[in-house]
Amino acid sequence: MSSTTCIEARGVSLIKWVIRELRGNYQFCLLFLLNISIGLVGFICLDAYKTTLSMSLKEQAKSFLSAELAVTVRRLFNDQEINKIESQLPAGTQRGHLREFFSMVTSKSQSRLVQVKAIDQTYPFYGQMALRSGKKIESSSEKEILSQKKVWVYPELLSQMKLEVGDSLILGDQNLVIADVITDDTSQTFRLASLAPKIYVGLDQIKDSSLFSKGSTISDVFLYHFEKEEPQVVAERIKKTLQDNTIQVLTDKEASEDSGRVLGYLTDYLGLVSLIGLFMSFLGGVYLYRSYLFSRVKNVAIYNTLGLTRARAQLMYIVQVAVLGLLASLVSLGISYSLLPVLQKLLAEFTPIQIAVHIPMKTVFLAIFSGVVISILVGLPFLRGLSKIQVSTLFQEGSEIHLEMKLSDLFFYAPAAVAFWSLTFWQANSFMVTNIFVSAFLGALIILSVIGGALLQSLRLLQKSRYWPVKQAVLFFVRRPISALVSLVSLGLGVLLIQLLPQLKTSIQSEVEMPKNLSLPSIFIFDIQSDQVEILKSWLGENNLKLNYLSPMVRGRIIRHNNQTFEERIENQNTLTREEESEKRFRNRAVNISYREGLAESEEVVQGKFPVDPVKSPNDIAELSLEKKYAERLGFKLGDELTFDVQGVEIKGKVTSFRKVKWNSFQPNFFILIQRGVLEDAPQTYLGALPRLTPEQVDHYQKELVSRFPNVSMIDVTRVINRVVELTEKMSFSLEFMALIALFAGFMVIYSMIIQQTRDRRWDLNMLKILGAKEGQLAQMLVLEFFFISLIGTALGALLGLGVSAGISLFLFEGLFVVNYAALFGASAVIILMCLILAYLTTRKIVREKPAVFFEM
Amino acid sequence: MKAAIFFIFMTILVTQLQAKTLLILGDSLTEGIGVAKDQAYPALLEKKIRTSGKNWKVINAGISGATSASGISRMKWHMKQKPDLVILALGANDGLRGFAISETEKNLSTVIEMGQKEKIQMVLAGMLMPPNYGKEYSEKFKNLFPKLAKKYKVRLIPFLLDQVASDPSLNQADGIHPNEKGHQVVAETVYKNIQDLL
Known part of the structure; x- marks a missing residue:
């Protein structure tokens, strides 16, 4: 102790003291690090995944349209219109031109309806086509159909017309040779299943043919590729200039709206998951830090008597939490970087357009900021309490010494609240969603405090119980109502956050998944x-x-x-x-x-x-x-x-x-x-x-049906369905995977909270042991105590979780809400059971401790 | 004798007062896709006929997407109403879907024969294929209607969308279906071609 008498005079560095304090409390440090790191890893990985997925989806949307913007009309554009359109485009815009129409093609033996896509060299600005010969066709690729009388066809046309590569087709007055077969085409949206197979031909090869004359029902399309402006803004300008309702102006976003809607749910969900994960870990962090600081009150009082100013003591604990926060951020970043290959693999499941998963710099910055600054901010209200510690504290008994708090101290929660609001806004990018989420969280906090407090109070009725463990357990709530309520509220909030994820996941999954036993x-x-x-x-x-x-x-x-x-x-x-x-x-x-x-x-x-x-x-x-x-x-x-x-x-x-x-x-x-x-x-x-039939059977029955029932029309949906089924299964898996990770993180947080709660009870248990209580009685008492807290906290948290999930579903996911009963009851049961088991194990450990431990507290 | 004269007079009067029925069996062009029912050409035609002092009721039996094959069962259903005149305005969807011309011909022939068997005056509305369907197919399609009209000796409206097709001011954004103004022109075309049959 003598070394502490002249802390400042001797110039012992603050950092040295911080390290000494942290070393002496390694259990708290580990739990705190674990909590914050789990949350941050989830936050960083999910944010990186979400950002990259959004980028891929944007690219995919562009590949559906094959450009940022398309202007189309069901006739031919005139020069005046083209000039008007192009006067509104950003400088440096590249132009592509294509025409789409239905036509009859004729072979030696028969005629067939086809959907013709006449393209120029630029097509496609985004996405690609794969040909049977192995070529990948992109904007810069050399395209033989542009300079020669050649055509690329969808495979079904070959079987329907009994043709092969190298055979000829007549389109209009042109004789075209089938040069290759298209095996994949990214411009095909999920819903598009055409009445007729597609063929690609060079626009210049047929531009002057009789196919394009008065009365032709064609779509004349100009595609524009630019990067300097938002496509929606340019589209609005063009619409205003044209004032013609027959001209359609489409942006990449609108083109992918149908297929992107469900994927949009997924990215919103990922945003919420990462946010909830972060909330959860800081909730655990707050609880641990509060317990830790309260356990250090006597030490601070001793330091004060030995000459350490209160401001200096506060600074020491601020540096402590900042060091722990920084460590947690660095550990989390390290783990997150090592997880990138796994995320890359997951992403590959969704979209053919691959962008390397990376952690954006703003996420790295935010992770460090959250780790350090938010850790300090959430600890601020408790650190404030350190300035009020009196020397008389040294003469108080008990493991937990309460610091006097005034209503005005609530002001010190404001910075943390603002920080969380800003984080939520950063993730959700919407005032409405942010306010709903934060209000729901605050509302839940108030409801938990009021109803939880009332229920704990009602347990007083059991105070007169003749059964000693029940009486003792209830006495804890009576003597330490604040401590009991904090435990209950923390647990309740943890359960609420844990419930949110599977409940929302089930709702989205119910929208995404196909009904069971459905014959596709x-x-x-x-x-x-x-x-x-x-x-x-x-x-x-x-x-x-x-x-x-x-x-x-x-x-x-x-x-x-x-x-x-x-x-x-x-x-x-x-x-x-x-x-x-x-x-x-x-x-x-x-x-x-x-x-x-x-x-x-x-x-x-x-x-x-x-x-x-x-x-x-x-x-x-x-x-x-x-x-x-x-x-x-x-x-x-x-x-x-x-x-x-x-x-x-x-x-x-x-x-x-x-x-x-x-x-x-x-x-x-x-x-x-x-x-x-x-x-x-x-x-x-x-x-x-x-x-469901094999591709050969599909071909066979299509041909048979056409010859037997010529008036009947058919659409081959195999390709479209395969793509949707594949995407649905993978998306479903991803939702499960994310929810499981978040559940695991949630359980870890709850685990560390319970461990801390049981540690807080050591002093009381040792006292009772010295007074003659037996191991069985102590175990029963603690288990009952935790049973009451966990039952009330879990029940309230789960119900609130359901309510908040329904609210979020209503605003974010168009009201889709399906209750996941397995998660509701399963997760709640696991949490209650975990509380009881940990309470029991703690009692056993304490009973085995030597009574001398009592004097160390 | 007086009684006989009175009976004949009353019969003539009742016949005059009882509206005759004109049925238009067609597709989306007849249904008036995208325009209100009373702005589609069958309703406009009825107004026009009534304005000319004739008592006719026009039934809009247009169904979007309908092909000539549906004409047979639909004709059976509508024959219960015993129409006096039927305009057969089907076939456009057959062409747009690339059906074999012979198949369309067979279906339209059946419908005409069904009507003629019941002594119903039949009128055939001609259709054209857009040039992008290729010269050969478009020509065959165009010739189908005069050929059938000649074979069954029925009145032919040479082209239902005469003066309307390919005029953006008379069509909706899809470039195929007439707008409100377009339907007025179609009503006029039909009226001109059938007024002597009313």
């Missing part, structure tokens, strides 16, 4: 006439095939909604904006109405009751089941009456249920389903699907 199709067959259904079924039966999901389709117009005219007349389309015209035309479109005995696997009723039985009388008003989003868009509510015009006959229906439909299920689904017994006799066609 390979060919969609539509336009089957009523009198062809049985013939087709029987022919397929002879070939051991079944026509799945056979659905009737009746076309009708909605003419009245609750006796009000539904359609919107357009007197002059030139007075409408692009969006207004599109919305009005959407209302004026006839709709496909179907009927079925029950719900398909890919849909569920979310409101009301599905009409299973047919109408009793043909004059009854039929019940309608509408797809929820469709109903929302058109303002239909349950109980509304809709009147349809079906081929001149008016049919009335009442909306009795809303359905949620999984459109990625590849099952025929409809916006409107009507009760059976109403439209059976109306003119209708049928839609069906053939089950």
Whole structure:
């Protein structure tokens, strides 16, 4: 002790003291490091993964469009229009030109409908095509179809027309040689499944042909590649300049919207996971630091008596936490860098466009900032307490000496709160999401404190219990209500954060995944006439095939909604904006109405009751089941009456249920389903699907079907489905993986909190041991104590976790929310069990300690 | 005698008062995709006929995406209403999907025969294929309608979208379907070609 008498006079460096303090408390240091490091590793890795995934998705979006911006019209552009468009582009923009259209190609023996893509040298600015010969076609690649009368074709065209590479095709008045076969094409979006196979040809080879003349239904497309400005900004400028609703201006973002929506959920989820991980680790850190500082109160009082100023003591502990924070940041960065190859592998599962996973500099900076600054900020309120330590503290008994706190001390929590708000904003990039998340967290803190406190108080009723361990356990809550409440609130918040991840994951997964036991199709067959259904079924039966999901389709117009005219007349389309015209035309479109005995696997009723039985009388008003989003868009509510015009006959229906439909299920689904017994006799066609077949079978049956049922149309969806199924499975795996990592981190945090809580109880337990309590009694007492705390904390935390998940789902993920019961009960049970086991083990350890330990405290 | 004269007079009067039915069996062009029902050409045609003092009811039997194959079952359904005149405006989707011309011909022939068997006056609306479908296919398609009209001795509207096709001011953004103004022109075209049959 003598060395401490003249700490400052002797000039012993602060750092030396800090190191000495840390060495003397290595258990706390390890737990603190573990907590902060786990959170930071999660934060850094997920942030790096999210950033790279977003970059890949942006690149992928560009490859769908093959440029930043496309301007297209269903005719040929004139020079004046092109000049207007190009006057709005940033300097240095590169231009590409292509034309897309349907046409008939002819071989020696037959004709076939194809989708022609006539390209120039620049195509594609982004993405690539793979050819059977092994060539990869990018913007800079040499393209033989540009300078020669040659064509690249999709493989199905060869089998459909019995052609081979080297054979000729006639397109318009041009004789073109098949030079290669396209095996992969990144410009193909997930949804695009064309009626006809694609062929690529050089634009200059056919530019002057008779294919392009008055009346041609072609899409003339100009693609623009630039980097200096945001595509959306340029697109808006072009739209304003053109003032022509027939010209479409598309950005890369809009082109990938359909396929990017679900992937967007994933990146949002990853952002939340990393944030929650960080919150969780700092929550653990705060708890540990608070316990640590309280355990050092007596030492500080001794230092004060020996001449160390309070400010100096505060500084010492600030440096301590900063050193630990810095160490945690460096350790986390080291671990994160070593995990990059794993992340790279995971990323490869999602997108063909590979960008090396890297930790952005801002993430490195933020990790160090969080480790050092936030560690100090969260410790600030407790460090403030050090300035109030009195020498009289030395004469107090107990393991935990409370520092006097005033209401004004809450002000010292403000910097940490601001830091967390800023971090959340940095991750979410939205004021609304940030405020919701932070408010939800603060709200949960208040609810936990109020309800948890009240429940702990209610345990006083057990104080009169004759059973000694119960009485002692309850006495702890009575004597140290603040300490008990802090334990309960910390545990509750930890459980809340742990619950958030699997609950949100389940909600997203339910959207992403396909229904179980779903028979995926390979060919969609539509336009089957009523009198062809049985013939087709029987022919397929002879070939051991079944026509799945056979659905009737009746076309009708909605003419009245609750006796009000539904359609919107357009007197002059030139007075409408692009969006207004599109919305009005959407209302004026006839709709496909179907009927079925029950719900398909890919849909569920979310409101009301599905009409299973047919109408009793043909004059009854039929019940309608509408797809929820469709109903929302058109303002239909349950109980509304809709009147349809079906081929001149008016049919009335009442909306009795809303359905949620999984459109990625590849099952025929409809916006409107009507009760059976109403439209059976109306003119209708049928839609069906053939089950999964090998590529050879797909070719074979397509050819057979065309020759036997020439009016029937088919779409081969194998390629599209394979891509979606693959992506879905991988995304699902990634969600599981991330949730598991976060759960593991959460459990580690809870573990260190419980360990610290049990360590805090050592003094009491030793006292009771000296007073004659037996090991069994002590174990029962501590286990009961932790049972009460963990039960209340876990139950409240889990319920709040459910509530917050539902709220986040509502705002971030379009209201998708599915409860994960396994996580709700499983994780809660594991946490309670972990508390009880650790409490028991701690008692055993303490009982084996020598009574002399008591004097060391 | 007086009674007989009264009976004949009443019969003539009732016949005059009872509206005749004109059925237009077609696709999205007839359905009026994207425009309100009363702005699609069948509704405009009915107005035009009524303005001329004739009592006709026009049934819009247009279905988007319909091919000529659907004409047969739909004709059966609509024959229950005993139409007096049928305009057969199908075939465009067959062409756009590249169906064999012979198949379209077979389907349209069946529908015409069904109508003629029931003594219904049949009118055929001609269609053209856009030039990008190739000269050979477009020519064959174009010739199909006059050929059928001649074979079955039915009135032919040479081209349903006459003066409308390829005029951006008369079409929606897709360049295929007429807008409100386009439907007015189509109604006029149809009226001109059938007014003597009404």
